[in-house]
Amino acid sequence: MNTSKLNLIIVIVLLFVLSGCSPGALSTSDAWVRPASAGQNSALYFVLSNDSSKDDVLTGVEGDIAASFETHETMIDTNNVASMHHMMAIEVPANSKVTFEPGGLHVMLVELNADLVPGDSVSVTLQFENHGDLLVVAEVREP
Numbered sequence: 001m002n003t004s005k006l007n008l009i010i011v012i013v014l015l016f017v018l019s020g021c022s023p024g025a026l027s028t029s030d031a032w033v034r035p036a037s038a039g040q041n042s043a044l045y046f047v048l049s050n051d052s053s054k055d056d057v058l059t060g061v062e063g064d065i066a067a068s069f070e071t072h073e074t075m076i077d078t079n080n081v082a083s084m085h086h087m088m089a090i091e092v093p094a095n096s097k098v099t100f101e102p103g104g105l106h107v108m109l110v111e112l113n114a115d116l117v118p119g120d121s122v123s124v125t126l127q128f129e130n131h132g133d134l135l136v137v138a139e140v141r142e143p
Contacts, residue, residue: 025051025054026048026049026050026051026052026092026128026131026134027049027051027134028047028049028126029047030046031044031046031136031137031139032044032045032138032140032141033045033122033139033141034116034141034143035115035116035117035118035140035142036109036112037112037116038114039111040111040112041066041108041110041111041112042109042112042116043102043107043108043109044100044106044108044124044138045100045102045106045107045138046100046136046138047097047098047099047100048092048097048098048099048100048126049097050092050093050094050095050096050098051095052094053094054094054130055092055093055094056129056131057089057091057092057128057130058071058089058090058092058098058126058127059088059089059127059129060127061124061127062125062127063122063123063124063125065109065112065113065116065122065123066109066110066111066112066113067110067111068110068111069108069109069110069124070107070110071086071088071090071105071106071107071108072084072085072086072087072105072107072108073085073087073106074103074104074106082103084108089129090105092128116140118140118141118142119139119140119141120139121137121139122137122138122140123135123136123137123138124138
């Protein structure tokens with residue numbers, strides 16, 4: 001490898017390290033989605049880990065399994081009535097985990113383009129302010 005290519009690689013690695021946006025700093029685990037029929041809505045759940053030293057923000061979700069995607073948080077009022085509140089952005093603090101789970105944060109899959117059958121899997125892309133895009137593969141399963 002010639003010196004100029006090696007120097008370029010070193011500069012790129014240093015930029016990632018200095019920016020705090022090293023590849024793989026954000027990851028998901030335990031991703032699953034509720035079964036539903038085409039045309040209906042479903043919900044996506046997962047654990048989002050930020051292993052970097054820099055805060056980030058989840059700004060959107062996209063994919064081809066649904067007409068649209070919305071991030072919501074379920075809230076319980078003083079009368080014990082649940083409602084969902086649309087979240088335009090979700091903070092992902094440095095060195096922490098954010099859990100998307102039934103009764104809490106979740107991603108709504110609005111107007112499914114296909115049936116979601118237990119045992120199948122779907123892919124969506126999470127979009128972040130700093131990290132960029134993160135592909136999530138979720139298993140379709142019953143809660």
